Amino acid sequence: MTLRNTTEFFAPVSGFDLPRFAGIPTFMRLPHVPFDHARFAEVEIGLIGAPWDGGTTNRPGPRHGPRQLRDLSTMIRAMNGTTWVAPFELANCADLGDVAPNPADLMDSLARMEAFYDRVVAAGVLPLTGGGDHLCSLPILRAVAKQRPVGMIQFDSHTDLNDIYFGTSKYNHGTPFRRAVEEGLIDPKRYCLIGIRGTAYGREDWDFAAANGIRIIPIAEFHARGPEDVMAEAREIVGQGDTYITYDIDFVDPTFAPGTGTPEVGGPNSWQALQVARLLKGVNIVGADLVEVSPPFDASGGTAWLGISIMFEMLCVMAERVAALRG
């Protein structure tokens, strides 16, 4: 059997039926299945856009990320050419559309997003989100970790563990995981950050991590040990419990991913960017996101193409998990 002849509802449109540059762009050419769709109950993995960057303190733009990620995602074909996983055969995947934020009201946006993801989680759908800035991860975690704390692997160049910005701001894209730890959404002992680098305001965020048992693997260590070794440690840290994956595109070197707001030079290359996602295999992923893709800083779409390729790798791992659990 080949995918080309599949007629199932949840199969992506083939590039041989409709050229990859044609058609209304859903995520990976999957069917659009909003909450009120007749087949929503069958969805196992939901691809979701979070077009919001209200938490951005530097260069804005990720609100446009989901649009560009969907655009480039139509170049994704049916099978993973490296691992040969065929995710759309393993799990029912669909594009759930975008969560609707309130661009002019930060707290209202957080509430809207949490409510949206509550519905997703309640339906038993694993969310795979394309952001949006990194503050988007907080309302998602509030939904995903509603019952109990999750473990987390964070690919990033910044810790996002800061406390307060500009004297008053507790909720911005530099603070989500400080809040998440404080709110008991993340188990700090099962939390690992990879790729941290760049200049720093100070060491307060590192001190917070150390005080809570959070493991930070800075970029120098990443380059010295290599992806396999680092990811083995990361998998060990999160263990077999429920785990959320958050992937800030600025983890990758900005030459490979210029379309982001706070780039830090000296990061991993594109092959390593894919490798770390593949090396999540075996982790019990309950949700994942790819955030901070900012189209205004990369109109060429190269950043989004890398971003959606990383999302596809995460999707493959998630789909294998779904299939395995299904038995």
Add this chain to the structure above:
Amino acid sequence: MTLRNTTEFFAPVSGFDLPRFAGIPTFMRLPHVPFDHARFAEVEIGLIGAPWDGGTTNRPGPRHGPRQLRDLSTMIRAMNGTTWVAPFELANCADLGDVAPNPADLMDSLARMEAFYDRVVAAGVLPLTGGGDHLCSLPILRAVAKQRPVGMIQFDSHTDLNDIYFGTSKYNHGTPFRRAVEEGLIDPKRYCLIGIRGTAYGREDWDFAAANGIRIIPIAEFHARGPEDVMAEAREIVGQGDTYITYDIDFVDPTFAPGTGTPEVGGPNSWQALQVARLLKGVNIVGADLVEVSPPFDASGGTAWLGISIMFEMLCVMAERVAALRG
């Protein structure tokens, strides 16, 4: 009554419900209604993408036009701020999706497109197409003018009335209307071209026009007389019979519309580009297209933004006609 509270199926998604940069981009945020959709029979005006540039002899790219036009179209709101027409209240409009061409087979693509538009016309839907290169207009005309020749107004910097290219090529984006006249699809006496300019291979196309009674208004005349006067003549030429409108974006000066394959300097500005579309009011439009938007030559989207704004003006005229005929 305001559009914001509309709950009708055919209303576009409001920017106050979902920000304009969010959501899966259909044309003007209209519902996606393919042929097999339950409400297809209710559609009065169908927005269609023709992602094909197999007829391009110079710089390719218009195959990507529909994607970018849809992307920018989400910035279109409900009412025309100049004429105050509210087209989505006047007629049932929907996005019919893209016709599926065969990128590697020119004749097969022509056949596929004609078949697609035959279905559109058979359903009584007026097609408003976003191209695609100018050869796309030929299969559309074959469907629209199946019963009898139509009149035509062509906004363009080239006549596209040439005969043969490279010794063998009868079907390319420089020849569609030579073919259409030969095939009896266009009534040459009711055919008017506006904006012709640039350097020429020779005068053969002009001789063909003269011999057939086709009216060419070159750019110097356009600049001398102005849009109102020129359009009055154009409306007179086509009269009250069925008329097709074809709008090549290269009609507009390339500074205003750089994203196209064969730009010719010295054209109309953006205000004039809109004016001529508005001045179609009263013409009995049976179909229209906006072609040759080539995203690779304008990643900024400015050309597509102008293009979709022109399409909106044509849509307003078409919707008024639909409403008037409905009585």
Add this chain to the structure above:
Amino acid sequence: MTLRNTTEFFAPVSGFDLPRFAGIPTFMRLPHVPFDHARFAEVEIGLIGAPWDGGTTNRPGPRHGPRQLRDLSTMIRAMNGTTWVAPFELANCADLGDVAPNPADLMDSLARMEAFYDRVVAAGVLPLTGGGDHLCSLPILRAVAKQRPVGMIQFDSHTDLNDIYFGTSKYNHGTPFRRAVEEGLIDPKRYCLIGIRGTAYGREDWDFAAANGIRIIPIAEFHARGPEDVMAEAREIVGQGDTYITYDIDFVDPTFAPGTGTPEVGGPNSWQALQVARLLKGVNIVGADLVEVSPPFDASGGTAWLGISIMFEMLCVMAERVAALRG
């Protein structure tokens, strides 16, 4: 006497002493004179950056405007080549630096800005601001019109007279002048908008204008009458009372000013963009701004170059007024 030999503190650095592309870029190469500077009391016209776009509902970016405006402003020389006004000889001009917003707190930013401009106004300095999004004009008006309402001329493609967005948002870049009228900062009888166009959500903002006696000159009227005639009416509307000028760069056609967040095609060209500013001559300007320049959407700097050229024209009018009042 020529400007080249000037040694005065308030003279801009000459391009013959330091090439125009060199040096730390202050506005128009003027001295940087913050509030605590010894010569602050001598300043008559203060150029100010407002790097904030917290009110943006669509494509963000104007927070980066002041940086790019300053960069391009170093290409401004000493005299106006059309009117031959030499503003830096007529009035003491200085760069007051940037007001410090709070990128993650809208209401705090409004308060910070109002406080900053209170100090400017208290010192008798006329503010000429480079934004920032259009919501920045609200706190400036709160300072400038603290004593009594001002007249206003607004160059814009949108009315910015809307009421509420997304259900909860009263303060965003689509609502500042609705608020300003409500707060009694603008005298609606002495308020004129020029250049309005594009598609509309509805007519509520126009109804508000009509009900309050605000004059809107839409773009079609502007194109039909021309800048001289329109500006004569505008000058008559505001009369000789205190008047604020607000210039949204999206007044200009987006081909001339692509670097903005909500472009509307069909606007004035660059010559007209300058003309309307020159035709402010005689108006009693108590402050002015140029807003919505969004560098991420025009990295080339062309938009900022036009923007700063417009600011220079407004500066010339303001400096003539200062000199005339000085006697």
Add this chain to the structure above:
Amino acid sequence: MTLRNTTEFFAPVSGFDLPRFAGIPTFMRLPHVPFDHARFAEVEIGLIGAPWDGGTTNRPGPRHGPRQLRDLSTMIRAMNGTTWVAPFELANCADLGDVAPNPADLMDSLARMEAFYDRVVAAGVLPLTGGGDHLCSLPILRAVAKQRPVGMIQFDSHTDLNDIYFGTSKYNHGTPFRRAVEEGLIDPKRYCLIGIRGTAYGREDWDFAAANGIRIIPIAEFHARGPEDVMAEAREIVGQGDTYITYDIDFVDPTFAPGTGTPEVGGPNSWQALQVARLLKGVNIVGADLVEVSPPFDASGGTAWLGISIMFEMLCVMAERVAALRG
């Protein structure tokens, strides 16, 4: 007879034989005929590249102009679609290649260029040059006006009549025509500048013009009177004597020609840019140039496309003159 069948040596390669995007790009696809070529003696009009910007005081780049002008020039076809002049049938035109400057030695470059153009003039070839910065016009004038002063029409936003820059620099792109007048190359009574605008260092250059009887038509006058009227005056000023045409691309509004080093907003549009060149008809042109196209500031090629289109208009006028003189 059509051009397509021409087999003459001096005919450009047809786009029907070799697509316009193909082939090694000579100017307008003409034969490359350097000085030592067997048929050099037959050339009547020589297209020449002057890849030098050693006189640039602001943003460099015009050294790359000839390469980009040649690249875009392959989109020029055989006939002028507005005037229907077919220049390649009227005169023997050829690409003479590039003059070789010395990028690191200004005075040596001036000498090399003068020597090159001496050979061109000595051979009776009319030079049509693509620059290069505006200082290139000086050595060309030294060759063209070796025997007696010429008249000159200058399209420009700057006078280029300044005296000295940075204390020591007498030869740069802001001074060539001050030098040319001083050296007796230009007859100031038969010298007219059109389009001057922007901010000014002072009025010294205007004073020099006034003192010498040079006519400056500033941009405001140009916009008020229109191209036809202005050009009628210009033709009268230069009369029937030998006249050189120098066309700085920054004459055109920078939105239409962003690829230049010292843009000044508010200039003519692209149609007017072509019109003034066409309106040179009847002038006894002994040489012409199009300078200051700077590809690094417009990688899209739009500026070069406009530039070469202007060169084609000038070529048409020159070819008609050559044909008329030939009898």
Add this chain to the structure above:
Amino acid sequence: MTLRNTTEFFAPVSGFDLPRFAGIPTFMRLPHVPFDHARFAEVEIGLIGAPWDGGTTNRPGPRHGPRQLRDLSTMIRAMNGTTWVAPFELANCADLGDVAPNPADLMDSLARMEAFYDRVVAAGVLPLTGGGDHLCSLPILRAVAKQRPVGMIQFDSHTDLNDIYFGTSKYNHGTPFRRAVEEGLIDPKRYCLIGIRGTAYGREDWDFAAANGIRIIPIAEFHARGPEDVMAEAREIVGQGDTYITYDIDFVDPTFAPGTGTPEVGGPNSWQALQVARLLKGVNIVGADLVEVSPPFDASGGTAWLGISIMFEMLCVMAERVAALRG
């Protein structure tokens, strides 16, 4: 002896005689020697442009590749700074110009190209081609392998071993080597592909390779083993028989080579891209190409600069071979 003083016909123009940015751009500043040139018979290696992308199924543009490759090639100097090979001293190299395709007729283009290369091969010239899309390699192989099958090393991210696209298309840039194997142009046992990656439609192409004994080295293996080890195997596979080299620029990671139509992330970096070409040393190359450079997707020219640098490395290996065979 230094290259600077060479006066030989086949020497490239020195950057010390004419700056590298000046002059009409032939490949590597070599003489243009078309078939009818007096010295054509002396040419040993011919650099050829194939400006055709009629086989492109996704994003078009490589038809513009030869123009941009020639443009950037003028930055190539005389000697290889790593291997110190001086190819232009070892072999008579020349630019043969472009093959003339028929942009609107795929089968005619294939025939024209085969005929062109037949003449090249018949003259004993080794062709080094700059494409063009990957379908261009098929007519070249038909000429090069006219007598007997050749071995082949293919650098690529795709196999290009697919069978049929869109139901009818047997000849496109995804199928050339399936056809070449079927036509007996390539000996499958001496055929090696390196760098394959990305998502896949299915495994049919891999099955075809396996069934025919074709060796595919996917990217994960490439990254694990490194260029030296991989290339040692590749050299062993092709042995000492006649071998063709085809280098798709999308072999390289798209961050290093964004100007291509179907990019796949995670590829080799630029140093590896050069290394694999250098490690061809010793292979009996009878022809080579570098294809899929698509300027519309990289106007900066970075992709073409890498592409021509790779071509230079291949040229060095070819020139050494020519010199060795000459004895």
Add this chain to the structure above:
Amino acid sequence: MTLRNTTEFFAPVSGFDLPRFAGIPTFMRLPHVPFDHARFAEVEIGLIGAPWDGGTTNRPGPRHGPRQLRDLSTMIRAMNGTTWVAPFELANCADLGDVAPNPADLMDSLARMEAFYDRVVAAGVLPLTGGGDHLCSLPILRAVAKQRPVGMIQFDSHTDLNDIYFGTSKYNHGTPFRRAVEEGLIDPKRYCLIGIRGTAYGREDWDFAAANGIRIIPIAEFHARGPEDVMAEAREIVGQGDTYITYDIDFVDPTFAPGTGTPEVGGPNSWQALQVARLLKGVNIVGADLVEVSPPFDASGGTAWLGISIMFEMLCVMAERVAALRG
């Protein structure tokens, strides 16, 4: 103590007081302290812009480098996130402004620059320069090495040890260190070049190096040995004597640093680019520069961001040295 609360004069403006995108951009948000400033005598390390590219033989632009470097430098925070050095706490750092070149007079510019740096050196300030082209290093060396020759480490893709260009040019960006060695400014035995690659005019520069005992580490050796090993050798070569560091941004692979005039593919990545700067630790640096950043070829600012990040690494090493010497 945290840097956020510092109130010292020489502390950079914190991103929590004024957002990083706001404010007039000095280098790293340090105070602007020109020679005549009251606190100039306290400066220990001076950041200086050298906006001059008069020595550029190929693509110009580095004159714009300091402006863009300063712009991006506002994204630098207080501490080095890898080495945890806090340079602004270790040494008094300030922005000294730009040296004023003469864009139209090469020899005058050299004299002006030497005079400027003489003042810097005389004041005991260590200069850290952002260029400008590589010829800028010569007048700096003339000041820094006025008393005795210095050792030098040069990161570069070119030797810049050439003798004469275009027959007459002894001073250009390809010759500065030939001149510096001849003038006795550099001790050739303590001089090491790293990263040399690309094509070569010939071997004369390498012969000069060999004859004088200069050590060249070409890129192939760099890739084979790795940064640590190479830098260990470099540190040994320069020993403990006074040493100047010159870092040409074209040392880095052009994909990571496209904004430069003479890119050579196959260089180090961004991580290695930072590593080599960090591995200068312990070298007795008496001055350093980062040159050849050319904004016109990278408007995105990515190259400048990498460039200023490298400058920050060098600054950290210099500040540690200053602090250590202070005791």
